[in-house]
Amino acid sequence: MDATELLVFIIVFVVVVAGVATTLVTGAKRRAKSALQRRPRGGTATAEDESGTVQEERAAGDESASEPGDTLTAPTEPAPLETPTEPRTRLARLRARLAKSNSGLGRGLLALLSRDTLDEETWEEIEDTLLLADVGVDPTTELVDTLRERVRVLGTKEPDQLRALLREELIKLVDPTMERELSVTAAPGRPAVVLVVGVNGTGKTTTVGKLARVLVAEDKDVVLGAADTFRAAAADQLQTWGERVGVPTVRSDKEGADPASVAHDAVRAGIDGESDVVLIDTAGRLQNKVGLMDQLGKVKRVAERALDGGTIDEVLLVLDATTGQNGMQQAKVFSEVVDISGIVLTKLDGTAKGGIVVAVQRALGVPVKLIGLGEGPDDLAPFTAEEFVDALLD
Numbered sequence: 001m002d003a004t005e006l007l008v009f010i011i012v013f014v015v016v017v018a019g020v021a022t023t024l025v026t027g028a029k030r031r032a033k034s035a036l037q038r039r040p041r042g043g044t045a046t047a048e049d050e051s052g053t054v055q056e057e058r059a060a061g062d063e064s065a066s067e068p069g070d071t072l073t074a075p076t077e078p079a080p081l082e083t084p085t086e087p088r089t090r091l092a093r094l095r096a097r098l099a100k101s102n103s104g105l106g107r108g109l110l111a112l113l114s115r116d117t118l119d120e121e122t123w124e125e126i127e128d129t130l131l132l133a134d135v136g137v138d139p140t141t142e143l144v145d146t147l148r149e150r151v152r153v154l155g156t157k158e159p160d161q162l163r164a165l166l167r168e169e170l171i172k173l174v175d176p177t178m179e180r181e182l183s184v185t186a187a188p189g190r191p192a193v194v195l196v197v198g199v200n201g202t203g204k205t206t207t208v209g210k211l212a213r214v215l216v217a218e219d220k221d222v223v224l225g226a227a228d229t230f231r232a233a234a235a236d237q238l239q240t241w242g243e244r245v246g247v248p249t250v251r252s253d254k255e256g257a258d259p260a261s262v263a264h265d266a267v268r269a270g271i272d273g274e275s276d277v278v279l280i281d282t283a284g285r286l287q288n289k290v291g292l293m294d295q296l297g298k299v300k301r302v303a304e305r306a307l308d309g310g311t312i313d314e315v316l317l318v319l320d321a322t323t324g325q326n327g328m329q330q331a332k333v334f335s336e337v338v339d340i341s342g343i344v345l346t347k348l349d350g351t352a353k354g355g356i357v358v359a360v361q362r363a364l365g366v367p368v369k370l371i372g373l374g375e376g377p378d379d380l381a382p383f384t385a386e387e388f389v390d391a392l393l394d
């Protein structure tokens with residue numbers, strides 16, 4: 001081999017080696033990127049196990065100590081994500097549903113007010129109609145007194161005028177001045193945190209799932225926290241809701257794990273992943289008030305520790321509208337345990353007792369912010385006094 005041949009050989013060798021090296025590096029980068037993409041939105045430092053589940057373990061001191069095994073579970077299936085219904089379509093449909101189950105109240109009142117003679121018996125019937133719809137004794141008495149006075153002064157049987165009068169008084173009763181907007185706007189460096197509480201079976205998990213969809217539709221990054229650790233199935237139920245709209249769920253795989261630590265981890269995951277909102281589902285299956293007080297109080301305290309002096313933005317009490325006075329008693333117990341900032345009234349589709357809106361707001365001094373109108377994923381609506389009353393009078 002002369003010098004020229006040697007030079008050509010060296011050049012060819014260098015080119016081949018460089019080519020192989022480039023191919024290897026590109027492949028490794030692609031693999032790393034695809035592993036990253038499998039992480040959830042808002043996911044934090046993670047280690048992947050064999051099943052492809054993304055896991056995270058944290059340790060923290062004191063009450064907020066995380067239990068090993070708390071998991072940030074990303075949507076595992078790459079199933080196509082659902083797109084929640086556009087708000088206007090959804091709300092029009094829900095308004096119709098509310099009117100269907102509750103218009104008996106409004107129309108009944110209107111028919112009674114339009115009678116030729118408004119005698120004592122008719123006023124009693126008006127009173128009974130309101131009480132049967134769960135409006136509650138005090139609000140009913142107030143409304144009947146006001147109506148008596150105003151109908152007398154108005155001195156007309158004109159249906160449109162009576163309807164306008166009734167509408168005005170019902171809206172006043174529901175109180176249009178209450179602040180019903182959900183606090184779901186992230187502050188710098190931290191997400192908004194919403195804690196959802198209530199007796200078992202009222203619709204907490206369903207509400208968290210529906211709310212996540214609404215927030216995703218508003219382009220918010222959401223993390224769910226499965227702080228109902230009584231049954232593994234509870235976390236599965238929540239995670240399924242999350243997966244449908246591509247939202248990760250922080251959960252523990254251990255049944256009976258400390259719910260406060262899961263709540264804390266969910267908030268942490270929300271902070272680390274720069275999410276907008278963390279929604280925390282809790283258990284309702286608690287035997288007595290002391291146990292409830294201990295557990296919910298701790299969940300709230302420990303979750304707030306992750307916020308460095310910040311507080312939880314919303315504590316939503318979920319109440320089943322079909323449970324009437326019984327539900328009201330439960331609501332009072334919960335409000336003594338945690339500071340409720342808003343009420344979600346579920347199952348209004350299945351009852352004509354919409355008057356419970358008035359009763360529960362009076363009893364707790366807290367506004368109804370959302371209403372559940374069915375089991376479907378888009379069956380959650382914001383509550384406003386005017387729309388509610390219009391649905392009653394439809």
Ligand SMILES: Nc1nc2c(ncn2[C@@H]2O[C@H](COP(=O)(O)OP(=O)(O)OP(=O)(O)O)[C@@H](O)[C@H]2O)c(=O)[nH]1
Binds near residue numbers: 200201204206207379
């Ligand atoms: N018709 C109707 N059903 C609802 C509504 N909200 C929830 N549900 C149903 O109520 C049942 C209980 O709902 P969940 O969300 O599991 O209730 P939960 O409060 O989480 O119950 P626990 O986890 O056992 O405490 C389910 O069958 C829901 O589909 C609603 O607005 N309307």
Ligand SMILES: [Mg+2]
Binds near residue numbers: 206228234281
């Ligand atoms: Mg639940």
